[in-house]
Amino acid sequence: MTRPSAPRGTRDIVDLDVRTFRRLEGCAGACFEMYGYEEIRTPTFESADLFSRAVGDTTDIVEKEMYLFEDRGGRPLALRPEGTAGVVRAYLEHGWDQSAPVKKLWYGGPMFRAERPQAGRYREFWQIGGESFGNPSPQADAETLLLVRDILTSSGLTNGVRFLVNSIGCAVCRPAYREALKAYLTERKSDLCENCVRRLERNPLRALDCKGDGPKFTEAPLMADHLCDACRAHRDEVYSLLKATPFSFEESPRLVRGLDYYTRTVFEVTAPGQGSQDAIGAGGRYDGLVKLLGGPDTPAVGFALGVDRVARALQAQGFSAPPPKKIFIAQAGVGTSVTAFTLAQKLRTFVKSGRMPAIEIGASTKSLKAQFRAADGWGADWLVLVGEEELKKGAVVLKNLRSHSQEEIPLVEVVDRLLTSIGKTN
Ligand SMILES: [Zn+2]
Numbered sequence: 001m002t003r004p005s006a007p008r009g010t011r012d013i014v015d016l017d018v019r020t021f022r023r024l025e026g027c028a029g030a031c032f033e034m035y036g037y038e039e040i041r042t043p044t045f046e047s048a049d050l051f052s053r054a055v056g057d058t059t060d061i062v063e064k065e066m067y068l069f070e071d072r073g074g075r076p077l078a079l080r081p082e083g084t085a086g087v088v089r090a091y092l093e094h095g096w097d098q099s100a101p102v103k104k105l106w107y108g109g110p111m112f113r114a115e116r117p118q119a120g121r122y123r124e125f126w127q128i129g130g131e132s133f134g135n136p137s138p139q140a141d142a143e144t145l146l147l148v149r150d151i152l153t154s155s156g157l158t159n160g161v162r163f164l165v166n167s168i169g170c171a172v173c174r175p176a177y178r179e180a181l182k183a184y185l186t187e188r189k190s191d192l193c194e195n196c197v198r199r200l201e202r203n204p205l206r207a208l209d210c211k212g213d214g215p216k217f218t219e220a221p222l223m224a225d226h227l228c229d230a231c232r233a234h235r236d237e238v239y240s241l242l243k244a245t246p247f248s249f250e251e252s253p254r255l256v257r258g259l260d261y262y263t264r265t266v267f268e269v270t271a272p273g274q275g276s277q278d279a280i281g282a283g284g285r286y287d288g289l290v291k292l293l294g295g296p297d298t299p300a301v302g303f304a305l306g307v308d309r310v311a312r313a314l315q316a317q318g319f320s321a322p323p324p325k326k327i328f329i330a331q332a333g334v335g336t337s338v339t340a341f342t343l344a345q346k347l348r349t350f351v352k353s354g355r356m357p358a359i360e361i362g363a364s365t366k367s368l369k370a371q372f373r374a375a376d377g378w379g380a381d382w383l384v385l386v387g388e389e390e391l392k393k394g395a396v397v398l399k400n401l402r403s404h405s406q407e408e409i410p411l412v413e414v415v416d417r418l419l420t421s422i423g424k425t426n
Pocket residue numbers: 169170171172173174227228229230231232
């Protein structure tokens with residue numbers, strides 16, 4: 001029989017990766033709370049049309065990357081390719097647009113896209129994101145950027161993080177810009193890739209962030225030169241608020257989002273250590289999305305961070321989260337079972353500030369040799385041997401598996417001794 005393997009483009013998150021994820025998730029949760037967000041957990045699958053409406057059916061995501069399936073009732077569903085659509089759906093479904101004029105929600109979890117797997121890109125990947133509804137003020141945009149910065153900083157990612165910020169206008173000023181850009185690109189149609197030609201009518205802005213074509217059009221008209229007065233004032237205030245905080249960012253006039261419901265502020269976060277993909281997150285204002293999904297006109301701003309990518313960036317700059325110290329209790333001989341078992345529980349219930357050790361007990365049905373092998377395989381730092389002969393004297397053997405020293409000590413002292421030693425090495 002062949003052993004089973006994880007599906008292509010997926011992997012198990014283990015060891016340092018899972019500890020890095022947990023660190024980031026913990027820091028993010030604390031920051032979100034500090035900024036007034038509540039956690040929401042939406043389903044990992046939704047109606048397929050939610051995403052074609054919310055993400056846009058001219059995007060790569062909807063055109064070719066969604067995991068689509070039908071349930072047994074023939075309903076078309078999709079594994080979520082991103083988190084915002086589900087949160088907006090929940091916002092409307094719970095009637096928060098009526099009951100909570102301002103609502104801030106955050107989420108974390110796996111997303112699914114059938115992309116070509118490569119370094120740092122997975123078909124199941126993890127995101128943490130936040131969506132703030134109901135606040136049209138430039139302060140909400142600036143606050144969102146600061147929140148992202150605080151999440152990254154508190155999780156330990158400080159070196160080389162860049163925030164690229166732009167405004168992509170609104171329904172008043174963008175149509176004229178779109179026409180100007182379309183005219184410019186149409187003249188250069190022969191230089192465009194297949195995708196950009198196909199999108200030229202509905203989504204010309206995407207050519208600016210097309211990897212192949214974007215860099216060719218250095219003279220392309222920019223949104224910054226076409227903003228209406230209201231958008232210009234909004235952008236200027238976002239920038240003033242950020243500069244007053246202070247917060248370091250780069251104005252990035254070629255940064256775009258291809259979809260109509262994005263308005264005004266857009267941003268991208270990058271960090272070294274990603275190989276060809278240095279984006280670790282993105283966000284912006286999307287005042288048009290709630291209405292697009294059937295709700296009232298509702299201003300909103302949000303972002304998502306790629307957990308896999310932030311974790312890579314953290315590890316690239318030397319982040320290490322050591323596992324807890326490990327104590328293994330081995331047992332051998334008649335009458336040792338109860339003592340070994342209660343010792344494990346005593347150690348586990350010993351409340352102490354700082355990081356608690358992990359405690360494992362060998363299988364009482366196995367030989368001492370097999371238990372020692374289990375202790376090694378588990379990576380134990382200490383081993384307590386509860387043996388029949390020693391126990392008759394009220395003693396156990398304490399082995400330090402790192403220094404390979406061992407001694408016989410009274411059973412009543414073992415908890416104190418272990419916790420003191422661990423306190424010293426932590
Ligand atoms: Zn405008």
